[in-house]
Amino acid sequence: MIPLIFLFLGVLQLLPSCSGRAVCEDVGPLTTLKEIKEEIAGYQDAAKAIIDLAVCGKAQNRSFERLALFVDTVGHRLSGSKNLEKAIQIMYQNLIEDGLENVHLEPVKVPHWERGQESAVMLEPRNHPMAILGLGSSVGTPPEGIIAEVLVVSSFEELQRRAPEARGKIVVYNQPYKGYGETVQYRVQGAVEAAKVGAVASLIRSVASFSIYSPHTGMQSYQDGVPKIPTACITVEDAEMMARMASRGTKIVIQLKMEAKNYPDAESFNTVAEITGSKYPEQVVLVSGHLDSWDVGQGALDDGSGAFISWEALSLIKDLGLRPKRTLRLVLWTAEEQGGVGSLQYYQLHKGSISNFSLVMESDLGNFMPTGVGFTGSDKARAIIKEVMNLLQPINITQVLGNGEGTDINYWIQAGVPGASLMDDLNRYFSFHHSQGDTMTALDPTQMNYSAAVWAVVSYVIADLDEMLPR
The missing domain is CATH 3.50.30.30 (Glucose Oxidase; domain 1)
Incomplete structure (x- = not known):
């Protein structure tokens, strides 16, 4: 994980909900807050189905088991290393075999340093x-x-x-x-x-x-x-x-x-897969984590878990036969630890279609028991996110916190796209972060199930609403 995002984390506070005559009464040119609440309430059955499948259904512990196989096979994945490129090729095949759509690799030049x-x-x-x-x-x-x-x-x-x-x-x-x-x-x-x-x-x-x-x-x-x-x-x-x-x-x-030595930049890739939107396929909700890690431990927590619950979010939605109106795009970034190198090149390549991005999401703060999501965006968009998080009341994970920034989504957020990050116990996270202790032993399968459920519900509902999130 890159340090700049954490300049914001010391001031995280739970924000007040929108109520009464709040600024978010009108969330779009044609849609009132009352109407959007009614629309989101209609997703209760879909949200329950996602939660049940992730937490106690056939997909229970799937993200943990997938990740364990991956990191036990590949190990840590430093930018420029053979391990990282092996990991990317394995993930490319995994996503194809999972039945996701438009699976492809986008080339990136990345730093290459060896200790x-x-x-x-x-x-x-x-x-x-x-x-x-x-x-x-x-x-x-x-x-x-x-x-x-x-x-x-x-x-x-x-x-x-x-x-x-x-x-x-x-x-x-x-x-x-x-x-x-x-x-x-x-x-x-x-x-x-x-x-x-x-x-x-x-x-x-x-x-x-x-x-x-x-x-x-x-x-x-x-x-x-x-x-x-x-x-x-x-x-x-x-x-x-x-x-x-x-x-x-x-x-x-x-x-x-x-x-320690620095070498010329190496070839790498961002890894992409999608569930194509049924009505507005050109519009996107981006779900992401980074595939690279430091060269210690297994890179299981940072950020194997974030990458794999992002994959799991699409798997859960696909398994339930759900197809949102907008495209759900999974991006597994490369070279995040070197300063968001892969995500910057992705932004430069795709920023021409920035008006089609409804929400960018990043899980890169660990996957202990989630407490909610951090969110950056307009008051109107925050009102919608709060209503979506209410769908997670069955598992009591409903908080909307400040600061949805993440190293790999900050470029989009700074350009005005709403952003969300998964939040959990940061003190525990920084006990293992960037150390030999970053292994599967630091993770719990049940907690990953809950993380995947939150990630899937939020991404699916936002992608399926009648309108994009307001800027």
């Missing part, structure tokens, strides 16, 4: 091998590594105050976790800020809500005109230990070795 061997060893005040994970696009060290004294700081502000001490040292950031959106800035910008004051490398406390000595990787960015220095994440435990040592005046020396 190679890496290690960090504390040499002073004692010998202590440290668990690390190099950050995406980091440069490597010389073959013999870098041996340098450590400067521990807790913030960028402290780094600036102590800038004269940083030259020739390895900067260790021990920033407190204050939610992903705020804290991830240290992972993204830590190397640049350290290099600006003359550091030779940077080690960042993993951006995680919980740790059992588990480093978490992720993307970082260099800046033109600033030296590129090696950068990696270390565990919360080691960052806090070094902060304690430094506070006592103890000298800390680390040897850092990283073989």
Whole structure:
């Protein structure tokens, strides 16, 4: 998952419902809110059928079992890797065999970075091998590594105050976790800020809500005109230990070795499948997750689960013989972790038909028990989404939260298309995110069933309404 979206997550709040003389009384040029409520109420039987099939019917646990087979077979799927391209070909065949329509691959150029061997060893005040994970696009060290004294700081502000001490040292950031959106800035910008004051490398406390000595990787960015220095994440435990040592005046020396290399861009693909609309096939509700992952764990949670409940949403609708008025389009993005590379190229290719996109949906925040959907759009569109979510009262998942943004759908949202993200327990999610712990063991089949039910009901009803969501 890409960090920029999480700048919004610290302010997520449940928004008030539209009632009385609210601004959303008139949801379209011809349709009143009362009429749209009556139309959506007519989908209760369809919603119940979807929920029953997903949660306790023949499709029960299907998304979990499909995902387990997939990640057990392929493993993690880093941009530019053979694993990712194998995964894309497997998914292409899966979607064809599932009977979905217009299954195809759309070419994308993606970054290709490999971490190679890496290690960090504390040499002073004692010998202590440290668990690390190099950050995406980091440069490597010389073959013999870098041996340098450590400067521990807790913030960028402290780094600036102590800038004269940083030259020739390895900067260790021990920033407190204050939610992903705020804290991830240290992972993204830590190397640049350290290099600006003359550091030779940077080690960042993993951006995680919980740790059992588990480093978490992720993307970082260099800046033109600033030296590129090696950068990696270390565990919360080691960052806090070094902060304690430094506070006592103890000298800390680390040897850092990283073989990381950046290669020319590689060929990859966005993977697409559809249920073609019966009345307005040119109009689209887009349902999505990303197929790539980091090169640790299995990429099961981030974002195998999001990709597979998005596939499951179309499977459930197809299995029930439902065909909405608009096209339901599944897109499994490539190279999301490198900054939404696949989704940007998709947007550039398809933005000419932006007026035909009713809703863009992305599941990339894990698949624990869902609490509702995040939504970005007009008040009029929000009124409709709230009515659709009321169809999920049988499973008590009806909340409409703020901020439906996601890395892969933000281009559309910024251009005015309504967007939705599946929401669940973010603290649990960031315990596993971008770590070796991102495996099937982190997931629960029942919770995935509920996620798929929510995703299918929302996408189907919005795609089948008489009118598109108002901008």
